[in-house]
Structure formats: C-alpha cells, structure tokens
Amino acid sequence: MSAVLALEGLNTFYGKSHILHGVSLRVEEGELVALLGRNGAGKTTTLRSIMSLTPPRTGRVTLHGRDITRAPPYRIARAGVGYVPEGRRIFGHMSVHENLQVPPAVSGPWNIGAVYELFPRLHERRHSKGGRLSGGEQEMLAIARALLLNPKLLILDEPSQGLAPVIVQEVMRAIARMKREGLSVLLVEQNARLALQLADKAYVLSDGEVVHQGPAAVLRADTARMEALAGVSHLG
Amino acid sequence: MEALLIYSAFNGLITGIFYALMALGLSLILGLNGVINFAHGTFMALGAYLAFTIEPYVGFWASLVCAPLLAVVLGLLVERWLIRPLYGRDPLFSLLLTFGLAMIMEDLIRTIWGSVGQPFALPAYLNTPLSGSLFFLTGYRLVVILITALITGGLFAALRYTRIGIRIRAGNADLETISAMGVNIYVLRAANFGIGIFLAGLAGILAAGQLGLSPSMGSSLIMPSFVAIIVGGVGSLMGSVLGGLIIGIASGLTAALYPVAQEVVIYAIMAVVLVIRPRGLLGQEGLLE
Known part of the structure; x- marks a missing residue:
C-alpha cells in the first residue's frame, strides 16, 4: 500500500546553500508523524519542499503514490494537503470570516459551518480582523483554513510557537481530534516532548539530514536520547 | 469669479476622474501582479481608439463596454505571454518590458489610426449643456461621473464581498500563502490584470469624449496617475481614487488662478505629501516609511 505522503531523497537549496541533504520520510494512513529537530535543522524547509514553496532540486514527493514534486503549490493543496504555515500567516487586515473564504470550497465534511463548530471561538470572533486575534485564535484560524480544503494530510509548522501553555494544550487537542477523525498529520515541532505525546512515529532532523527515525514511544521513553537528538532540555 | 472657480474645479474633477480610473487599475496591477505597468496609458489609448472604430457600428453605449473588453483581450495575451515569465523576478524586468511595450503600442496606434488627433463623436443629446447658468455641465459629464461612481463602487463591493x-486582497498581502491555500494564483493574477486593463480602456473612452483622441493621450495621462497613487498612498485602492480626484481638482483650480503652474501643481502636491506623510493619504503604515 502506498503511503499518504512519501518523501524520497529530497535535496533542497536556498540559492546556493544546500539545506536538505537527501531527506526521506513516510506518513502512513491515519498516522501522526512528528518531525523534530533544533532550530535551523531543516524542518520548515522540508514542509516548504512538500508544498513546492521552495521546490526540491532533486528527489520525489508523492501523495498516495501520485508524484506531486514541484507541482504548483495550489495543485498540491487541492490534491489534499492542508498546510498550516509557520507563524500562521493569517491575513491580518481581513476578518476571520473573510480569511475562511480564501481557500476554494472542496466537497467533503469540512465547510465554514463545520470549522466554526470545531472552533466556536472563531465563530464568536468572525467579524474581527485576523490581526486582532490572540496567537491561539490565529492558530485555530490557520488550522480551520487548512481544513476547508478537506485534506487527506495536514501538515503543521510549529503550531505551539509563541502560545501560552493552556492554549498549546487546546491546539494539541484539536490536532489529536483531527487524527481521530482519520486525517494523517505531519507535525513539525521544536517542542519535542509535546509532539511526542501525540505522535505515532518520529523523525529527527539535524543539519538537513534525518538522524533518527522510529516509533514515538522510543524517544518518549528515552528522554536522554531525545534531548541529545532534538535538544529540548530547556523546554517541556 | 465664483462661477469661474466652480467651473474650473468641475473641469478638474472630470480630469481627476480619468486620473482616478487609471490610478485604480495601476494600483490593482501593482498590488497583486507586482508590476508597474508603464503600458497602462497605451492600453487606455487603445480602448479609446477601439471605441472610435466600433462606435459607428454598435453605437456609443455598446462601445463603452465592448472596446474595453477588446483591450482586455489584448491585455490578457500580454499578461500570459510577456509578463507571466517575469513574475518572481526583479520588478525592474517587468517595468522595462511594459515601458517598451508602451512605445510599441503607441507606434502601432499611429500606424493604424494616424498620428493626427481626432474628435470622438458623442451622441448629440449628451453634448449640450443642461442649463444656461451651469453651462459647463453637459449630459456627457454627468455620464462620466455616474459611470465612474458605478464602476468604482462596484469594484470596491466586489473586492469586499466576492470570493x-x-x-x-489576501493575495496583495501574501501571495505565497494563498497559493498554499489552494488558490490558483495564475488565474487570479490574470483576472486582476484584466480588471485593471478594463478600467484603463474605460478611462480612455470617457477621456476621448472629453479631450478627443490622440496616440499620445495615454502617455500624457499616465504620469499624473502615478502621482495620484503616491499622493493617495501606495497599496491603497481608495487612496488612488482620492489622489486622482485631488490632483485633478487642484490642477483645474490652478488653471484658473495661475495658469502657468497648472502642470507643475500636481508634482508640488506630491512633494509636499512625500515630505509630510510619506505613506500617502491612505497608505499603509510601514510600507514607505
């Protein structure tokens, strides 16, 4: 059976600097995969390579076996990848409701009504400008916006970044719920401990290379190894 | 004296409307396409000449819609085959391209329609003053004001309420993100370019009814339109409209009070705005200061 998402030997560059060195990873149906690593390890670049925002120079990205390498980002999104970018990238000058009208309507369980039910707070604040929302509300809006594409795979870049611990828990509950509803998830986190609570499988990147892969339970149990690999001693 | 001032301000308002329509299209294209469209003026002239050619067959009112649409067809071809390959590169490339395109198009207009200016025939019922005391108020000028109000009002409503x-608007702020959200930015940019060209074509016909046709009509209107954008604030569509009207009226009034400064007054206004409020009247904070 083909994986929901498979990366095979991605080499990605920013200008002349070689960022990803042959990154391969797989996300199977219904799985939540954590992609961990220190700042600058190449986590965001991996996601940007998947979305073709920074297309990989060599290597292959497949979605359910279909090659999507270097396809225009909108095609990748419509093929079933919901992307929650780093820093959320909300349209700050537009209302919550307008933000939700940006993605095209794709048939499936998720529509604007359903995401308002998932995040009642967004419904309450639907007339507020995106820029006036709290960090947690912006994260919910970014997730809701990605869900409207009715994705098969959700990829999230540092959803806990800059959020208060209570809010982080709320966001993590929402992500756990996505997984229960059958979505496959690729979760990039600096906060490894947090991500490992939810993940089935974990990959660790260092200097653009995969230095560890295996069941999340292994790293969850072996704290010393987790700290050595992903450098999280000061977090969590 | 009072009558003279009202008359001059009204003249200026009409010119300002042409600037505003041009500036609005330029702003749209600058915002989403990231292109400073130096060919905007020649698309304007093209709209006017196309209307001049088809008006005898379809009449004034239909030419008002059809001629800008024909200009849009050419605009979409230009966007697809000349401008699209330059997206994502240094903005200087597209600026040079449209600058060259403007010269080519202007010469094509001279070749096809002749280099001598020509009058644009208006229906007689539009061309007579409405009353003796308001001798400057013709039906045509009312039509210009009404159409512009309708078109700009419609455009702003569409930007606010349609997907x-x-x-x-979202793409103006963050094109990469809307693309990652599943929006086909190629189609969106083409549509946006088309809307901008439609506004230019419409401005051309309306201006031709007032000022007549000449191959260089576009190049004489494009500079004030850039000034309108800077005065109104780069990045603000409403600002472009406001800027166009302000410099139009200012130049109209100066024509009455101190005619030799008529041309220079708009640049003086721009200089003052740039010194006092570099972002322009309605420009976003942080964009230019």
Whole structure:
C-alpha cells in the first residue's frame, strides 16, 4: 500500500546553500508523524519542499503514490494537503470570516459551518480582523483554513510557537481530534516532548539530514536520547 | 469669479476622474501582479481608439463596454505571454518590458489610426449643456461621473464581498500563502490584470469624449496617475481614487488662478505629501516609511 505522503531523497537549496541533504520520510494512513529537530535543522524547509514553496532540486514527493514534486503549490493543496504555515500567516487586515473564504470550497465534511463548530471561538470572533486575534485564535484560524480544503494530510509548522501553555494544550487537542477523525498529520515541532505525546512515529532532523527515525514511544521513553537528538532540555 | 472657480474645479474633477480610473487599475496591477505597468496609458489609448472604430457600428453605449473588453483581450495575451515569465523576478524586468511595450503600442496606434488627433463623436443629446447658468455641465459629464461612481463602487463591493475580491486582497498581502491555500494564483493574477486593463480602456473612452483622441493621450495621462497613487498612498485602492480626484481638482483650480503652474501643481502636491506623510493619504503604515 502506498503511503499518504512519501518523501524520497529530497535535496533542497536556498540559492546556493544546500539545506536538505537527501531527506526521506513516510506518513502512513491515519498516522501522526512528528518531525523534530533544533532550530535551523531543516524542518520548515522540508514542509516548504512538500508544498513546492521552495521546490526540491532533486528527489520525489508523492501523495498516495501520485508524484506531486514541484507541482504548483495550489495543485498540491487541492490534491489534499492542508498546510498550516509557520507563524500562521493569517491575513491580518481581513476578518476571520473573510480569511475562511480564501481557500476554494472542496466537497467533503469540512465547510465554514463545520470549522466554526470545531472552533466556536472563531465563530464568536468572525467579524474581527485576523490581526486582532490572540496567537491561539490565529492558530485555530490557520488550522480551520487548512481544513476547508478537506485534506487527506495536514501538515503543521510549529503550531505551539509563541502560545501560552493552556492554549498549546487546546491546539494539541484539536490536532489529536483531527487524527481521530482519520486525517494523517505531519507535525513539525521544536517542542519535542509535546509532539511526542501525540505522535505515532518520529523523525529527527539535524543539519538537513534525518538522524533518527522510529516509533514515538522510543524517544518518549528515552528522554536522554531525545534531548541529545532534538535538544529540548530547556523546554517541556 | 465664483462661477469661474466652480467651473474650473468641475473641469478638474472630470480630469481627476480619468486620473482616478487609471490610478485604480495601476494600483490593482501593482498590488497583486507586482508590476508597474508603464503600458497602462497605451492600453487606455487603445480602448479609446477601439471605441472610435466600433462606435459607428454598435453605437456609443455598446462601445463603452465592448472596446474595453477588446483591450482586455489584448491585455490578457500580454499578461500570459510577456509578463507571466517575469513574475518572481526583479520588478525592474517587468517595468522595462511594459515601458517598451508602451512605445510599441503607441507606434502601432499611429500606424493604424494616424498620428493626427481626432474628435470622438458623442451622441448629440449628451453634448449640450443642461442649463444656461451651469453651462459647463453637459449630459456627457454627468455620464462620466455616474459611470465612474458605478464602476468604482462596484469594484470596491466586489473586492469586499466576492470570493475573487477577497482572494485579490489576501493575495496583495501574501501571495505565497494563498497559493498554499489552494488558490490558483495564475488565474487570479490574470483576472486582476484584466480588471485593471478594463478600467484603463474605460478611462480612455470617457477621456476621448472629453479631450478627443490622440496616440499620445495615454502617455500624457499616465504620469499624473502615478502621482495620484503616491499622493493617495501606495497599496491603497481608495487612496488612488482620492489622489486622482485631488490632483485633478487642484490642477483645474490652478488653471484658473495661475495658469502657468497648472502642470507643475500636481508634482508640488506630491512633494509636499512625500515630505509630510510619506505613506500617502491612505497608505499603509510601514510600507514607505
């Protein structure tokens, strides 16, 4: 059976600097995969390579076996990848409701009504400008916006970044719920401990290379190894 | 004296409307397409000449819609085959391209329609003053004001309430993100370019009815339109309209009070705005200061 998402030997560059060195990873149906690593390890670049925002120079990205390498980002999104970018990238000058009208309507369980039910707070604040929302509300809006594409795979870049611990828990509950509803998830986190609570499988990147892969339970149990690999001693 | 001032201000308002329509299209294209469209003026002239050619067959009112649409067809070809390959590159490339295109198009207009200016025939019922005391108020000028109000009002409503409008606004802020959200930015940018060219074509016909046709009509209107954008604030569509009207009226009034400064006054206004409020009247904070 083909994986929901498979990366095979991605080499990605920013200008002349070689960022990803042959990154391969797989996300199977219904799985939540954590992609961990220190700042600058190449986590965001991996996601940007998947979305073709920074297309990989060599290597292959497949979605359910279909090659999507270097396809225009909108095609990748419509093929079933919901992307929650780093820093959320909300349209700050537009209302919550307008933000939700940006993605095209794709048939499936998720529509604007359903995401308002998932995040009642967004419904309450639907007339507020995106820029006036709290960090947690912006994260919910970014997730809701990605869900409207009715994705098969959700990829999230540092959803806990800059959020208060209570809010982080709320966001993590929402992500756990996505997984229960059958979505496959690729979760990039600096906060490894947090991500490992939810993940089935974990990959660790260092200097653009995969230095560890295996069941999340292994790293969850072996704290010393987790700290050595992903450098999280000061977090969590 | 009072009558003279009202008359001059009104003249200026009409010119300002042409600037405003041009500036609005330029702003749209600068915002989403990231292109400073130096060919905007020649698309304007093209709209006017196309109307001049088809008006005898379809009449004034139909030419008002059809001629800008024909200009849009050419605009979409230009966007697809000349401008699209330059997206994502240094903005200087597209600026040079449209600058060259403007010269080519202007010469094509001279070749096809002749280099001598020509009058644009208006229906007689539009061309007579409405009353003796308001001798400057012709039906045509009312039509210019009404159409412009309708078109700009419609455009702002569309940007606010329709999906494509919402996407254009979102794309102005963050094109990469709307693309990752599943929006086909190639189609969106083409549509946006088309809307801008439609506004230019419409401005051309309306201006031709007032000022007549000449191959260089576009190049003489494009500079004030850039000034309108800077005065109104780069990045603000409403600002472009406001800027166009302000410099139009200012130049109209100066024509009455101190005619030799008529041309220079708009640049003086721009200089003052740039010194006092570099972002322009309605420009976003942080964009230019």
